Amino acid sequence: MAGRVASLTGALLAAALLAAPAMAQERGTVLVRADMPAAMAALPEGGLVYGELTSGRIFEVSADGRRSAQPVARVKVSRDGLKGLLGLAVSPDRQVFAAYTSKRNRTVVAQVAPGPQRVVWDGGRAAVEANGLRLAFAPDGALLVSVGDRLRTVRVRRRRLITPRFGHFAGRVLRLDPAGPPSQRPQTLSRGWFNPYALAVTPSGAVWVADNAIDGPEALARGDSGRPRRGSFTRLRSVAPAGLVAL
DSSP, X not given: OHHHHHHHHHHHHHHHHHHOHHHHTSTTOOOOOOSSEEEEEEOTTSOEEEEETTTOEEEEEOTTSOBOSSOSEEOXXXXXXXXXXXXXXXXXXXXXXXXXXXTTSEEEEXXXXXXXXXXXXXXXXXXXXXXXXXXXXXXXXXXXXXXXOTTSSOEEETTEEEOOOTTOSSEEEEEEOTTSOTTOOXXXXXXXXXXXXXXXXXXXXXXXXXXXXXXXXXXEEESSSSSOOTTSEEEETTOOOOOOOOO
């Protein structure tokens, strides 16, 4: 966990530096010091929002690297294990969406700013790990969310971990209506993931996922092509991806 948090912190600082290229010329300049940042999303006019894993606070950082004095939103999260605020996305009209494990121990996607918070989808019970919950917008305005296996296919037998082969876990990439009700039935774009903890959409609409494995190398694959099969994904050895971005 410490390594992942350190990686996420570095990603946040790098994003802040990229948001302010003039300031980035000062080598090693730190623009923001954040408490366990676990999710980020770009703002339409530059800058970004980031969310803290265990506090549920969401802050705005301007394009010149200035953080808002107060959070723009805060969600109440369950935080045992690898739970908390896990995903953020911003719509073209600047609505902020968050994916998190709620105090009731549910996996939730909600519109959290501006104005009153509104649950978009209740995804069922959370687990101590492998919840996924990364967010991204598709070019057509649909909100995509990755949902992990939540340990549903994992068994322990005689102190030995029993898992299916990659591509046969219970995790999915889902397509949501950002204006829909909590009871909406999402469309499944792909399935078979364990913990799809990195999600990105290209300008053309192609969806990509990096999956954190429970046993063996991580995997990078398309997230809109059904179940990942042999030859359709790339193994990522010695690294646990925490984020993807489309260039």
